[in-house]
Amino acid sequence: MLNYILSYLTSDKTPGAAGNFFWAFVYILLVFGGLSVAVIAMNWLERKILAHMQVRLGPMRVGPHGLLQPIADALKLLLKEDIMPAEADGFVFWIAPLIVVLAAFTVFVVVPFGPTHAITDMNIGILFMLGVSSLSVLGIVMAGWASNSHYPLIGALRSSAQMVSYEVAMGLAVVSAILMTSLNDEGTGTLSMIGIVQAQQAQGMWFIFKFFPLGLIAFFIFAVAMVAETNRAPFDLPEAESELTAGFHTEYSGFRWSLFFLAEYSAMIAVSSIAVTLWLGGWLRPFPNALTGPTWDLAFSLIPGITLLFLAAMCFYSTARMPKHPYFRIQTIGLAGFGVVLALIGLILFFPPVRIRIQDIYWFIAKVAAFMYLYIWYRGTFPRYRFDQLMKVGWKILLPMGLGVLILTATVGLWPLIQQTIWHP
Amino acid sequence: MLIGGILVITRKNAVHSALALIMTLLAQAAIYLMLYAPFVAGVQIILYAGGIMVLFLFVIMLVSIERTEKERQFNKQWLVGIVTAGALGGLFIAVYTKGKGVFPEHALPTAEAQNTQAVGSLLYGQYMFAFEIASLLLLVAIIGAVVMAKKRI
Numbered sequence: 001m002l003n004y005i006l007s008y009l010t011s012d013k014t015p016g017a018a019g020n021f022f023w024a025f026v027y028i029l030l031v032f033g034g035l036s037v038a039v040i041a042m043n044w045l046e047r048k049i050l051a052h053m054q055v056r057l058g059p060m061r062v063g064p065h066g067l068l069q070p071i072a073d074a075l076k077l078l079l080k081e082d083i084m085p086a087e088a089d090g091f092v093f094w095i096a097p098l099i100v101v102l103a104a105f106t107v108f109v110v111v112p113f114g115p116t117h118a119i120t121d122m123n124i125g126i127l128f129m130l131g132v133s134s135l136s137v138l139g140i141v142m143a144g145w146a147s148n149s150h151y152p153l154i155g156a157l158r159s160s161a162q163m164v165s166y167e168v169a170m171g172l173a174v175v176s177a178i179l180m181t182s183l184n185d186e187g188t189g190t191l192s193m194i195g196i197v198q199a200q201q202a203q204g205m206w207f208i209f210k211f212f213p214l215g216l217i218a219f220f221i222f223a224v225a226m227v228a229e230t231n232r233a234p235f236d237l238p239e240a241e242s243e244l245t246a247g248f249h250t251e252y253s254g255f256r257w258s259l260f261f262l263a264e265y266s267a268m269i270a271v272s273s274i275a276v277t278l279w280l281g282g283w284l285r286p287f288p289n290a291l292t293g294p295t296w297d298l299a300f301s302l303i304p305g306i307t308l309l310f311l312a313a314m315c316f317y318s319t320a321r322m323p324k325h326p327y328f329r330i331q332t333i334g335l336a337g338f339g340v341v342l343a344l345i346g347l348i349l350f351f352p353p354v355r356i357r358i359q360d361i362y363w364f365i366a367k368v369a370a371f372m373y374l375y376i377w378y379r380g381t382f383p384r385y386r387f388d389q390l391m392k393v394g395w396k397i398l399l400p401m402g403l404g405v406l407i408l409t410a411t412v413g414l415w416p417l418i419q420q421t422i423w424h425p
Numbered sequence: 426m427l428i429g430g431i432l433v434i435t436r437k438n439a440v441h442s443a444l445a446l447i448m449t450l451l452a453q454a455a456i457y458l459m460l461y462a463p464f465v466a467g468v469q470i471i472l473y474a475g476g477i478m479v480l481f482l483f484v485i486m487l488v489s490i491e492r493t494e495k496e497r498q499f500n501k502q503w504l505v506g507i508v509t510a511g512a513l514g515g516l517f518i519a520v521y522t523k524g525k526g527v528f529p530e531h532a533l534p535t536a537e538a539q540n541t542q543a544v545g546s547l548l549y550g551q552y553m554f555a556f557e558i559a560s561l562l563l564l565v566a567i568i569g570a571v572v573m574a575k576k577r578i
Contacts, residue, residue, distance in 0.1 A: 092444070123541055127467035134475030138447065141482050145440060153486065160479050167476070188542045191464075 014118045014194070027119045031108050039265040043070040046376050053380040064318060064335040080254035085148060088251065092146035097252065097259035100139035104263040107132050107270045112193045114283045114360030125193035126174060129274055130167075133229070136267060137163040140231075140238070140248050143260070147251035155247030158387065159238035162228055165394040166235075170225035172402030173218045176409045177278040180207050180215070183413055197282035204288065206281040211412050218405050219279040221398050223374075226271040228394070230264065232375055234382035237390060272371035273364070280367050283360035301355045304362040308346030315339030439485045443478060450474045464541040 005022050015023035044059070044067065051058025059066025084093060110125040112118040122128055137160055144156020181199035182189030190196060200206055208219045228235040239247030249260045276282060285300045316339045322332040349358055385393070411418070428448075450473045457466035548556050 089438075089440075092440070122463065124463045124467040127464070127471065131467050131470035131475060134471055137475070137479055138482070141479060141486070142444070145482070145486050157483065157486065160483050164476065164479055188546070191541055 014116055014121045024119060027117075028109075031111075031113075031119060032105065035105070035108060035266055035269065036262075038269060039262055040070045040074075042265050042268075042372060043073070045372075046379075049373070049376045050380050053377075064322065064331045067335075067338075074258065077254055077258040082254040082256065083251075085251050087148045089146040089148065092142050096139045096143035096146060097256045097263070098139075099142065100136050100263040101259045101266075103132050103136035103139065104266040104270060108266075110193050111270070111273045112197060112277060112282055113364045115194065115198070117283075117361055118194060121192055121194045124191050126178065126191050126196065126274065126278070129193070129270065130171065130174065133267060133270060134163070134167060136263065139263075143252065144248040147248075149251055151244045151250045152248045155238045155244050155250070159231060159248060162231070162235065162237065162390060162394075165391060166225045166228040166398070169221055169394060169398035169402045170229060172399070172406050173222040173225065174274075174278065176214070176218045176402070176406045177207050177222075179406070179409050179413060180210050193277050193282075196277055197284065200281050201284055201288070206279060206284070208279040211409060214405055214409050214412065215279065217401065218409070219275070221402050221405070222275055222279070224393075224398060226275060227375070227378060228390075230268045230271055230375075232264075232268065233379040234384050235390065236384060237387060268372065268375055269368060272368045272375075275371060276364065276367040283364045285359065285363050301359050302350065304358055305346045305349035305355070307362075307366075308342050308349060312339045312343035312346060315342060439488070440482065443481050443485055446481075447474050447478050450478065462540060464544050 015021075015027055047069070048058045048066065059069040062068045062072045084090070107129045109119045110122050110128055112121070140159045141156045144152040144154075144159070147153070178189055178191060178196070180189075180203075181196055183203065184199065190199065203210070206215075208215045231238050238244075239249070244250070249257055252260060281288070287296075291300075315335055319332055319336045319339060322328055322335065348354055450469065454466040454469040454474070457463075457469060
């Protein structure tokens with residue numbers, strides 16, 4: 001048993017590929033635990049950042065700077081009464097949130113946090129991610145229909161139309177990135193998530209800069225389509241508050257509603273990690289080809305620890321600024337304790353063995369976090385689209401652009417061959 | 426898959442039938458996976474379960490369910506249906522009991538890691554012509570749909 005556990009440590013494959021069930025289980029627990037923490041953090045960050053963008057303070061009451069607000073929210077949701085409309089279709093109403101959550105969580109099986117830090121590596125990785133995340137629209141449609149009410153039904157109809165239209169443009173952008181992976185000696189590409197990042201490593205370039213500006217345009221198409229796929233502002237027509245109350249989940253409350261919430265945020269993280277893997281070099285650190293050498297390697301590997309120390313310093317700064325009133329004593333101590341924990345983790349990250357293993361994961365998460373901030377930023381700045389505008393953007397702008405980029409990418413990729421056959425037959 | 430298939434034709438509520446059909450299609454994808462064809466399984470999930478069935482549900486939800494549930498279910502082709510089903514079942518049983526010679530002794534040693542690449546090179550190499558003809562057929566279907574939907578072009 002112990003040998004079975006230890007035997008994986010020397011392996012250079014993912015636990016799924018090595019067939020080691022113990023480590024696969026550990027990875028699954030780590031990924032899903034991390035995902036839940038990320039959703040909680042996202043909840044707090046979104047409220048705070050949106051509030052600051054609108055010159056408000058946001059949550060301030062529960063814990064210092066509202067840090068404990070998500071936990072209070074979760075408790076409230078769990079204690080709330082679970083209501084089912086009288087005329088609703090019981091079974092479908094019950095299973096719809098489960099389908100949405102399952103679809104949103106299952107895709108993380110193939111997300112590559114590092115060359116060996118993934119639950120498994122599938123031959124059809126990216127296809128699997130797109131396929132399973134496209135199942136989530138089924139859950140949304142079922143939720144809207146089963147509620148047997150007008151607003152959810154309209155929300156579900158809008159959602160299905162929107163997702164089906166934007167999936168096409170999204171697929172075309174993904175295909176043009178996958179075409180770039182085939183520019184090697186054998187001439188065959190790969191669909192595996194780890195293989196795609198390794199192709200970028202081998203070509204010494206992130207695909208967003210490849211065949212400039214073709215990679216950039218494909219990335220742009222994907223970045224727009226992924227916001228539409230996750231039903232976020234400015235494409236949040238399925239849950240437009242001013243028109244449809246809350247769209248497809250109007251009739252849901254309590255725990256079921258929180259499942260939808262969880263699924264929405266983990267789907268956002270999932271599509272962001274697709275974008276990071278395909279165009280932004282996955283776990284590779286920035287400037288892998290320009291800033292090389294042991295000095296730069298060392299400098300970049302220190303960044304994870306420095307980030308956490310910076311967060312800890314922020315905590316201590318806020319502690320010093322807390323009101324000096326006996327009422328706030330517990331909160332001040334708690335904030336200082338949180339800062340100490342962050343600082344300790346940061347110090348641990350400086351040790352060489354930890355440092356080397358952690359940096360892939362750090363860079364992947366940092367890139368995904370940038371996308372999460374973009375999501376909040378979009379929500380804070382863009383007004384919502386009208387439905388005809390939405391369809392126009394999807395079918396008349398993104399789709400032709402995607403087709404054009406695909407054909408141009410193929411042509412540029414085959415250019416040496418074309419040149420050979422035309423000028424030197 | 427069998428349960429899903431039976432549910433598709435016995436549910437009176439059209440939405441329940443569609444959901445059972447999705448279950449059937451997912452089970453079919455699982456069968457493809459067991460046959461070491463991950464690419465086909467992935468495409469099955471994306472196209473059928475994720476794409477086509479969403480459009481099905483989209484249309485069904487616009488139809489009033491209450492009225493169709495009260496209507497009498499009728500079927501005038503049950504005789505043909507039974508004969509066809511019996512013949513197909515007999516064929517399956519015959520193949521299962523006597524057909525050992527038809528199939529190779531072992532499963533072919535196709536490496537799972539190479540499946541997608543093999544499908545790609547076959548489609549764009551040996552079967553290039555058939556592939557292009559199929560895409561032309563789809564183009565004709567799209568143009569036909571546009572012509573039928575639009576009165577004034």
